[in-house]
Amino acid sequence: MKYYSTNQHAPHASLQEAVVKGLASDKGLFMPERIKPLPKEFYDTIENLSFQEIAYTVADAFFGEDVPADVLKEIVYDTLSFDTPLVKVTDSIYSLELFHGPTLAFKDVGGRFMARLLGYFIRKQGQKNVNVLVATSGDTGSAVANGFLGVEGIHVYVLYPKGKVSEIQEKQFTTLGRNITSLEIDGTFDDCQALVKAAFMDEELNEHLLLTSANSINVARFLPQAFYYFYAYAQLKKMSKADQMVICVPSGNFGNITAGLFGKRMGLPVTRFIAANNRNDIFYQYLQTGQYNPRPSVVTIANAMDVGDPSNFARVLDLYGNSHEAITAEISGVTYTDDQIRETVKKVYQETGYLLDPHGACGYRALEEGLKLGETGVFLETAHPAKFLETVENIIEDKVEIPDKLQEFMKGEKQSLSLSKDFEAFKRYLLSV
Ligand SMILES: *Cc1c(COP(=O)(O)O)cnc(C)c1O
Numbered sequence: 001m002k003y004y005s006t007n008q009h010a011p012h013a014s015l016q017e018a019v020v021k022g023l024a025s026d027k028g029l030f031m032p033e034r035i036k037p038l039p040k041e042f043y044d045t046i047e048n049l050s051f052q053e054i055a056y057t058v059a060d061a062f063f064g065e066d067v068p069a070d071v072l073k074e075i076v077y078d079t080l081s082f083d084t085p086l087v088k089v090t091d092s093i094y095s096l097e098l099f100h101g102p103t104l105a106f107k108d109v110g111g112r113f114m115a116r117l118l119g120y121f122i123r124k125q126g127q128k129n130v131n132v133l134v135a136t137s138g139d140t141g142s143a144v145a146n147g148f149l150g151v152e153g154i155h156v157y158v159l160y161p162k163g164k165v166s167e168i169q170e171k172q173f174t175t176l177g178r179n180i181t182s183l184e185i186d187g188t189f190d191d192c193q194a195l196v197k198a199a200f201m202d203e204e205l206n207e208h209l210l211l212t213s214a215n216s217i218n219v220a221r222f223l224p225q226a227f228y229y230f231y232a233y234a235q236l237k238k239m240s241k242a243d244q245m246v247i248c249v250p251s252g253n254f255g256n257i258t259a260g261l262f263g264k265r266m267g268l269p270v271t272r273f274i275a276a277n278n279r280n281d282i283f284y285q286y287l288q289t290g291q292y293n294p295r296p297s298v299v300t301i302a303n304a305m306d307v308g309d310p311s312n313f314a315r316v317l318d319l320y321g322n323s324h325e326a327i328t329a330e331i332s333g334v335t336y337t338d339d340q341i342r343e344t345v346k347k348v349y350q351e352t353g354y355l356l357d358p359h360g361a362c363g364y365r366a367l368e369e370g371l372k373l374g375e376t377g378v379f380l381e382t383a384h385p386a387k388f389l390e391t392v393e394n395i396i397e398d399k400v401e402i403p404d405k406l407q408e409f410m411k412g413e414k415q416s417l418s419l420s421k422d423f424e425a426f427k428r429y430l431l432s433v
Pocket of ligand 1: 139140250253254304305382
């Protein structure tokens with residue numbers, strides 16, 4: 001299958017080119033030429049299939065023409081070495097827990113899949129020294145770094161905003177060593193993202209280095225996120241509650257929700273989507289006004305959603321033919337302040353015993369406020385609450401149990417290099433290593 005650019009000025013690319021390059025040469029995002037609907041029989045019996053079986057069917061629709069079946073199956077099965085269970089919070093609201101992977105956030109799915117697919121392409125081409133650049137607001141860095149750790153021929157550079165990620169998040173990528181280098185940037189997440197984008201556009205750099213991106217602009221990270229939307233439906237269907245499924249996604253760069261929108265295009269019966277924003281409500285404002293006005297991000301307690309110019313907005317527009325009307329027909333939005341997030345974490349913990357993380361709290365609240373009679377809501381619980389330990393413990397005034405996987409990371413020693421947000425400095429550094 002070919003991939004076109006959302007800017008329409010770059011030549012169509014093969015899957016391999018799209019994965020290796022990350023961003024199209026006209027700065028657009030790659031989109032698959034076709035989104036294949038899955039057959040009715042698949043949906044009729046989906047509740048009898050395992051997560052891995054469901055995911056392989058979805059993966060085959062996107063990647064089956066370009067990756068041999070046995071290789072693709074192995075990549076999918078290996079990626080999903082953990083479950084994403086649907087857990088009941090109230091009678092009509094369910095949490096799709098995406099935090100059971102190695103770094104306890106949903107990005108493990110895309111990060112692990114991309115590492116394996118890129119590894120396959122690199123082996124096939126006999127390439128060496130591929131450099132993966134990834135900007136992170138917290139969770140991407142750890143998922144990508146852990147996904148790629150030890151993959152031969154690939155070096156990963158994680159760019160993160162100094163002082164703006166939690167200590168646990170930071171430990172998850174700065175302690176790994178080996179083929180992972182962490183760069184602490186004196187700036188915001190948007191500055192980190194801008195550096196990565198500038199690096200891809202810089203001719204001199206690209207002459208000397210083979211660069212690729214592991215942000216959700218990369219199709220190999222972004223598309224696999226569709227897997228668990230299908231699995232959520234399967235789990236809800238098993239409980240006979242899937243008739244009017246509403247999915248709410250705590251959103252930052254909009255990669256996660258866009259994968260869900262692709263799922264709907266493939267026939268997944270989702271009644272509607274809700275995009276939950278924190279105070280960085282650029283998408284929410286777009287829904288209200290039809291105007292897209294990116295602006296610098298502000299810091300919130302749901303820091304992985306602190307994005308002022310969501311990359312995947314271009315994909316949403318493309319998917320709906322640039323029609324504001326079509327977009328608002330399927331997606332609504334909400335925006336919450338830090339106080340509202342705190343209030344929600346506290347209330348849900350007190351009333352149900354379920355502990356939300358600050359991102360999931362936005363998702364839960366949107367459903368609590370916005371579900372209509374007969375609808376069942378699923379929110380994506382995008383990270384484990386212990387990843388935001390201080391914040392969450394302060395809210396609930398109680399101790400949060402730290403999973404063993406996280407405790408292991410805490411024991412490591414932070415190693416990172418400090419850089420300014422100046423592109424020339426970043427470029428000189430990359431050319432020097
Ligand atoms: C990355 C992240 C988000 C935002 O996901 P996008 O795909 O960027 O919209 C939400 N919550 C958590 C915990 C994250 O790590």
